[in-house]
Amino acid sequence: MVKSELLQALSAKLPELQARDVETALNCLLKQMADALAQGERIEIRGFGSFDLRRRLAKLGRNPKTGGAVNLAATVVVHFKPGKEMRDRVNAAREKCGIME
Template sequence: MIKSELVQAIANRNPHLYQRDVETIVNAIFDEVTEALCDSNRVELRGFGAFSVKNRPPRSGRNPRTGEAVSVEEKWVPFFKAGKELRERLNRK
């Protein structure tokens, strides 16, 4: 599912809302999550999961084409851990 499909699904479930308003709400949520992660804060959505950032230290890697050693710089990456309710719903049969 892409963002436009998410907006459409929410708009279909809530016919009293305009699609442009739903799109504004979805964008605002994503912006807030992004800002919190940029500030190194953890974002927890109960029942869904938690977003956080993890540090990947610098390391030496290899160019897969040439086999040449290259240095990979330190970076921060987003990390998602699924919540208990989400895991249970995924594993129901």
């Protein structure tokens, strides 16, 4: 779901709020989450999942076009781990999405 669809869904569930108020609240929530991750904090949303940081060490990689060696710097990436309720819900809907294994 893209941000505009999320805003429409929230506005439909909360008709007493104006669309700009819903957008402000959503933007504030996302900014707070990004700020917490930038400070190295872990975020857990019960029933949805958790966000934390993973450190990737520097390594030697390959340029796929030329095959030449490339030094890749150490980096920090955001990692999402879905909660049990989210995993169960997604797995139950796999056939609707056309995902087969």
